[in-house]
Amino acid sequence: MxxxxxxxxxxxxxxxxxxxxxxxxxxxxxxIVLGAIYxxxxxxxxxxxxxxxxxLPVALAAILATLLRPIVNFFETKLKxxxxxxxxxxxxxxxxxxxxxxxxxxxxxxxQSIELIDSxxxxxxxxxxxxxxxxxxxxxWIAEKTGGESIDVLIKNFVAEHSSSIKTxxxxxxxxxxxxxxxxxxLFAKIAAYAVVPVYLxxxxxxxxxxxxxxxxxxxxxxxxxxxxxxxxxxxFVDILVSFFRGQxxxxxxxxxxxxxxxxxxxxxxxxxxxxxxxxxxxxxYLGTILGVGVVLPLAFFQTGGGWPTVGFxxxxxxxxxxxxxxxxxxxxxxxxxxxxxxxxIFSIFFWGTALGGILGMIMAIPLTAFFLVFWRxxxxxxxxxxxxxxxADEQTA
Numbered sequence: 028m029x030x031x032x033x034x035x036x037x038x039x040x041x042x043x044x045x046x047x048x049x050x051x052x053x054x055x056x057x058x059i060v061l062g063a064i065y066x067x068x069x070x071x072x073x074x075x076x077x078x079x080x081x082x083l084p085v086a087l088a089a090i091l092a093t094l095l096r097p098i099v100n101f102f103e104t105k106l107k108x109x110x111x112x113x114x115x116x117x118x119x120x121x122x123x124x125x126x127x128x129x130x131x132x133x134x135x136x137x138x139q140s141i142e143l144i145d146s147x148x149x150x151x152x153x154x155x156x157x158x159x160x161x162x163x164x165x166x167x168w169i170a171e172k173t174g175g176e177s178i179d180v181l182i183k184n185f186v187a188e189h190s191s192s193i194k195t196x197x198x199x200x201x202x203x204x205x206x207x208x209x210x211x212x213x214l215f216a217k218i219a220a221y222a223v224v225p226v227y228l229x230x231x232x233x234x235x236x237x238x239x240x241x242x243x244x245x246x247x248x249x250x251x252x253x254x255x256x257x258x259x260x261x262x263x264f265v266d267i268l269v270s271f272f273r274g275q276x277x278x279x280x281x282x283x284x285x286x287x288x289x290x291x292x293x294x295x296x297x298x299x300x301x302x303x304x305x306x307x308x309x310x311x312x313y314l315g316t317i318l319g320v321g322v323v324l325p326l327a328f329f330q331t332g333g334g335w336p337t338v339g340f341x342x343x344x345x346x347x348x349x350x351x352x353x354x355x356x357x358x359x360x361x362x363x364x365x366x367x368x369x370x371x372x373i374f375s376i377f378f379w380g381t382a383l384g385g386i387l388g389m390i391m392a393i394p395l396t397a398f399f400l401v402f403w404r405x406x407x408x409x410x411x412x413x414x415x416x417x418x419x420a421d422e423q424t425a
Contacts, residue, residue, distance in 0.1 A: 088227030289344030
């Protein structure tokens with residue numbers, strides 16, 4: 028006889044408990060994935076820092092090759108030259124430009140650099156006199172803390188009293204760095220590593236292989252739909268990288284001229300030197316201006332013959348050049364390749380500068396951040412909707 032007793036299936040967890048456990052496992056998996064990503068990032072940073080002298084020349088040559096290849100193609104097409112002769116012509120023009128720069132601009136820059144160093148005692152004296160006149164309490168506080176001795180006397184006494192300690196510290200530093208021969212060998216190695224950049228550049232420019240086909244062939248083990256997305260991200264990153272460096276280098280050169288002219292008209296000494304420094308510093312967006320304000324304005328105020336009028340004209344120069352950069356140069360030269368606002372640009376510069384340690388991170392900040400924005404847009408539009416639909420289907424099935 029059939030058993031009419033209804034079968035009762037007992038589940039270990041209730042639906043609510045299963046949802047809680049599932050959410051917990053999802054969070055745990057997310058933490059593990061983030062930890063793995065962070066570990067890979069630390070490993071990559073350690074690898075880059077260890078082999079920077081090997082990797083940076085290759086990376087620099089690759090960036091230069093991408094920037095200069097259109098010029099080589101122009102010579103090859105319009106002048107009917109061979110590939111090798113086109114590259115040789117490019118190198119010759121670069122050498123001539125550098126020679127002209129060394130002949131005319133370099134002596135002037137060197138002269139203003141020496142004058143700036145020579146004026147340091149005068150600037151320091153002006154700062155002290157200004158503080159004494161406008162903040163006498165500061166002078167009294169310093170006198171109280173130093174027993175009435177002036178700052179320059181204190182410095183001389185400190186050096187005299189601690190000369191042996193300073194000498195020992197220098198000797199220990201040299202021991203830490205290595206022998207003189209080791210230092211020279213290390214310096215030679217660095218020079219040799221970067222001197223090979225033109226060699227790398229020549230071979231990269233001479234190569235006419237389809238790099239995209241080569242990269243795709245190396246990814247042939249990946250499923251086609253995933254491979255297409257990876258190739259899209261790589262092409263987007265290269266496009267952003269090339270547009271950024273090509274545009275920012277040109278913008279930096281133009282800004283150098285504008286700042287030099289503006290500072291010269293403002294009555295600032297060392298206008299050409301400071302203009303070039305601030306302008307080229309803006310290859311990393313806003314960095315040159317941020318640092319330049321902290322250097323230029325105090326110099327404008329404390330230089331001989333300076334004061335608030337000079338400071339005002341320098342501030343006006345910064346404002347006018349920034350407007351020209353934001354509303355004329357950047358839209359015309361770079362367009363909206365990065366899709367990033369000023370606040371995100373400044374944040375990314377300091378974030379990647381800290382993450383990758385130094386100027387390399389600051390230089391690569393905009394391309395890296397723009398790449399992650401492209402990656403996020405692709406994930407948001409293509410993969411996240413599929414994931415959410417899958418989760419909804421699982422909930423309905425449960």
